[in-house]
Amino acid sequence: MTHAHDRALPRAVRLAMPLAQDVVKEVAKLHGVCIRPVPLKRLDTYTGKWEIIDVPCGSPMDSKCPPCAQRNKQLRKAQCREGWHLEEEPTITPDEPNEEQRWLVEFRADTQAQRDEAERNGDDTTDLDTLIEGLDEEINAAGMRGNVLGRAVSKRSRSTRRRQDAPDLPKRKMAHTTLGRTFQAPDGRTYRPSLFVTLTLPSYGKVNNGVPVDPDTYDYPRAARDALHFSKLIDRFVQNLRRVAGFDVQYFATVEPQKRLAPHLHMAIRGTLPRAEIKQIAAATYHQVWWPSVDDVVFEGEHLPIWQDGAGYLDPHTGEVLPTWDEALDQLDADEDAEPLHVVRFGDQVDVKGVLAGTKDADQCIRYLSKYLTKSLGETLDGGQAQQDHVARFVDALRYEPCSPTCPNWLRYGIQPKNAKPGMAPGRCRSKAHKPEHLGYAGRRVLVSRKWSNKTLTEHKQDRRSWVLEALGRADQPIDPHRYVWRPVPAGDANVPPLAVRLLRSVRERQRWRAHMAELQARADGQDLSATEGRAA
Numbered sequence: 001m002t003h004a005h006d007r008a009l010p011r012a013v014r015l016a017m018p019l020a021q022d023v024v025k026e027v028a029k030l031h032g033v034c035i036r037p038v039p040l041k042r043l044d045t046y047t048g049k050w051e052i053i054d055v056p057c058g059s060p061m062d063s064k065c066p067p068c069a070q071r072n073k074q075l076r077k078a079q080c081r082e083g084w085h086l087e088e089e090p091t092i093t094p095d096e097p098n099e100e101q102r103w104l105v106e107f108r109a110d111t112q113a114q115r116d117e118a119e120r121n122g123d124d125t126t127d128l129d130t131l132i133e134g135l136d137e138e139i140n141a142a143g144m145r146g147n148v149l150g151r152a153v154s155k156r157s158r159s160t161r162r163r164q165d166a167p168d169l170p171k172r173k174m175a176h177t178t179l180g181r182t183f184q185a186p187d188g189r190t191y192r193p194s195l196f197v198t199l200t201l202p203s204y205g206k207v208n209n210g211v212p213v214d215p216d217t218y219d220y221p222r223a224a225r226d227a228l229h230f231s232k233l234i235d236r237f238v239q240n241l242r243r244v245a246g247f248d249v250q251y252f253a254t255v256e257p258q259k260r261l262a263p264h265l266h267m268a269i270r271g272t273l274p275r276a277e278i279k280q281i282a283a284a285t286y287h288q289v290w291w292p293s294v295d296d297v298v299f300e301g302e303h304l305p306i307w308q309d310g311a312g313y314l315d316p317h318t319g320e321v322l323p324t325w326d327e328a329l330d331q332l333d334a335d336e337d338a339e340p341l342h343v344v345r346f347g348d349q350v351d352v353k354g355v356l357a358g359t360k361d362a363d364q365c366i367r368y369l370s371k372y373l374t375k376s377l378g379e380t381l382d383g384g385q386a387q388q389d390h391v392a393r394f395v396d397a398l399r400y401e402p403c404s405p406t407c408p409n410w411l412r413y414g415i416q417p418k419n420a421k422p423g424m425a426p427g428r429c430r431s432k433a434h435k436p437e438h439l440g441y442a443g444r445r446v447l448v449s450r451k452w453s454n455k456t457l458t459e460h461k462q463d464r465r466s467w468v469l470e471a472l473g474r475a476d477q478p479i480d481p482h483r484y485v486w487r488p489v490p491a492g493d494a495n496v497p498p499l500a501v502r503l504l505r506s507v508r509e510r511q512r513w514r515a516h517m518a519e520l521q522a523r524a525d526g527q528d529l530s531a532t533e534g535r536a537a
């Protein structure tokens with residue numbers, strides 16, 4: 001109750017007065033305008049003028065920015081539709097990083113620096129983290145693969161014994177195509193069947209309406225580990241799928257939660273394989289997690305490792321330095337009898353459906369694939385008490401489970417996390433895998449293979465833009481990619497107007513644009529043609 005509201009007003013009246021900014025945000029949402037725009041400085045090299053331009057945040061999540069999430073979902077749908085029944089081989093060339101990619105990477109670097117500074121000052125980094133996350137996705141979408149920080153490739157040579165064994169599956173000779181077979185009907189028509197596959201994780205105990213019948217025997221630890229390593233299992237599935245199919249299978253997949261909180265996968269696959277083979281591949285696919293054992297809790301409660309500069313984490317009683325991540329892996333390699341920490345497999349429920357291009361079925365699958373895209377895994381739940389308790393137990397099981405080599409939870413098991421730094425404590429990992437909204441799955445929600453469509457998500461965006469320009473009758477104006485130079489705006493820059501002002505400006509622009517589009521539409525329809533001409537004259 002420290003807010004400096006006008007105390008003269010009765011409390012009820014004060015509460016009924018929404019903050020102006022909230023109202024503006026609602027208006028922005030109604031007009032489909034981004035509510036968390038990122039201000040950027042833009043130099044127009046034709047005029048030499050710098051301007052501050054708001055760029056949409058591009059968040060795929062409703063909870064952050066509903067208008068951007070909706071736009072993102074529409075783009076994903078278009079992308080999914082375009083690649084599923086592709087008839088010609090996509091032409092993918094690893095192009096030079098273009099202007100946009102270079103800019104994104106630079107911007108990403110600047111944002112990282114800002115974020116690190118905020119962290120050093122003890123400031124909240126949530127917004128910057130979100131921005132970085134969004135930028136990483138943009139960068140990937142812009143055709144650069146992997147992580148910008150250039151994930152250092154470890155020099156350690158793991159023993160071959162630790163490699164994942166190739167499962168026992170038929171292997172076809174690889175054909176250099178990404179397209180599936182076609183079938184010629186007697187009437188001469190060509191059919192190009194594709195697949196819609198749903199893969200789930202195994203049972204962890206009986207559930208009723210998504211909630212464990214007996215929470216005490218429900219295998220929460222296994223459910224937690226399966227969720228943490230689910231993305232690796234998907235990678236393996238794709239590898240095996242390509243090996244068996246004998247062609248460069250392309251896919252568009254989304255990861256979604258089941259009611260019981262386990263992630264599952266919907267995958268549109270271009271081309272077709274026999275159902276039985278898909279089931280065989282799913283059954284034979286597994287991923288072994290070769291991480292140190294977490295069977296023994298070494299440090300907990302008040303008894304926690306302490307940090308010493310130059311040495312790393314030590315045992316508080318003996319002063320002994322704990323093994324580093326690399327040392328722990330070396331020990332694991334040297335141990336002939338070592339077992340993987342975990343093995344992930346799919347469950348028995350494998351759903352395979354054949355789909356033909358342009359059918360109602362295909363449309364329904366695309367809607368299904370994108371249904372939950374704007375929600376985080378945890379947000380899709382209905383939230384009854386029983387389910388909330390289930391979520392709480394699941395999050396509890398995730399609390400001390402190491403989510404990655406850098407997870408502070410390794411300290412609990414007597415190992416220094418990779419890239420250990422001061423201030424780490426078990427149970428205090430900030431990675432999203434441990435959070436109720438993500439339920440162990442911190443991976444990407446949309447997985448699109450590189451040769452799915454001929455386009456990246458950015459190009460799909462440009463498609464829409466050229467459509468608009470065409471509708472506006474300006475399509476003949478070539479877009480010069482070198483016209484503008486973009487720079488980030490330092491936090492707290494006095495030239496950036498207040499958010500409410502910027503949002504209203506965007507709303508006005510949107511209205512103007514809509515009115516213009518409507519007018520063009522009216523003209524195209526030939527309705528009231530003379531009146532329109534009369535006004536324009």
Ligand SMILES: [Zn+2]
Pocket residue numbers: 033034035036037056057058059065067068069
């Ligand atoms: Zn937005």
Ligand SMILES: [Zn+2]
Pocket residue numbers: 401402403404407408409429430431433434
């Ligand atoms: Zn963690």
